[in-house]
Amino acid sequence: MTATKTRARSGGRGRPSKATGLDLKETILDSAEGLFARHGFHGVTTRQVAAEAGVDTALIHYYFGAKRELFDAVFLRRADILNQARSVSMNAYVETFGERMTVEGVITAFIDPLLRISQEGGGGWKSYFALVAQVNNTPAWGGETMARFFDPVVHQLVDTLKIVRPDAEYRDLYWCYQFLTGSMMLALSETGRIDSLSEGVCHSSDLEAVRARLFAYCAAGFEAVVAKRGKA
Amino acid sequence: MTATKTRARSGGRGRPSKATGLDLKETILDSAEGLFARHGFHGVTTRQVAAEAGVDTALIHYYFGAKRELFDAVFLRRADILNQARSVSMNAYVETFGERMTVEGVITAFIDPLLRISQEGGGGWKSYFALVAQVNNTPAWGGETMARFFDPVVHQLVDTLKIVRPDAEYRDLYWCYQFLTGSMMLALSETGRIDSLSEGVCHSSDLEAVRARLFAYCAAGFEAVVAKRGKA
């Protein structure tokens, strides 16, 4: 499927052969990703992962070590791509618009890469976003995990928003970011809840509908909070 | 703690005695609630629940049956209270303001009961909200579960919003609700993420700060979406 050949590792002398091993590693990650996304870390056994990948259980430990390390590998694999895409998007926006930046523009530059990747990047990304959304709502260890992987790009967003609205207080910026990320993650994880709730009027897989609303929604919310707090 | 005496059940002839059993039932639910909220359904064993409740494992099965039924009992226990509080709040708002209703007012009437309960209702509610947030982001079975327990009050919100803004399309109303619920649930679950992200500037336990921003945020977002879509 995705199967980007990362190469790297496989230290010793004998060259890493043609492929098989590395392909299997990706296959295992793909299976683990889908299962973790659907059932959470504790809801998946290494045996299930192995079965879906068509692989012996021991091979998972050979490549990744403990179950938790497998999970981290899944989480890490796409985090870099994501962070870079968002960072590039925001930098491009800042450079292109400079003084003429808007709140909605910044927020769009922050969120839209995720929507685009989810739409164009293949099925694995949908699972990945569901996974991140789940981790984001996990009190036990979700906070640290999210911080470890995603803090820098969020600070970039906050700092850019501070440039556009210099009078806004950081307290408000952070709260608005939390509101934003709650909406965004729920939309990206495509839980199907809105489908049944709206009795078929809306579909959680319709990211175009999200695009047409979420940016304006978050931007207006942000402006309202800043205006209200600045006044008070 | 909470210990509302539900009575009900315990069929036979001998009257249900004074208490012990019913208290234990609540104790088990409390322990299960806290553990499920922190680690998710699969991250908790019946043994852990039993241990924290100071009870034999078999007693859990005696009272609740299978593990999943215990979970449902936890979920159900507070759902009714929640739904009723929100319904009362919204009805009161409609009756009080009538023609002079605003979007922000409706949204406040929908969300504020949860904030108040979380602040005043004792520690169990915080766990409960974290639990609901987690379920809300669970693709596998979260959608059905949320629908089963919370659909009616959501429809009440949507219908009331439709009264306030008759030109708004239902599609937009449902999407805005999803954005709203994502923000709201993340705020209520108090994951602590905003604490570390903001380096101490914000605290996820500060629901007063949420109250001062979330209503205005969601209302402005809603108005922006409706205005934009109405124009297009």
Next chain:
DNA sequence: CACACTTTTCACCACCTGGTGAAAAAGTGC
């Protein structure tokens, strides 16, 4: 072919899982 090396399989372990059935204990009305 033998070789050094990596990748994959197989058999296995100690421990834990959800759940059960029967016995014991505690409560209740007479």
Next chain:
DNA sequence: GCACTTTTTCACCAGGTGGTGAAAAGTGTG
């Protein structure tokens, strides 16, 4: 004290868990 019900404990099971170590299969190099 006595029959009777409900609550609580105890011992236990079949199956699954994450994880390991050694053997086997594959791979390129002389």
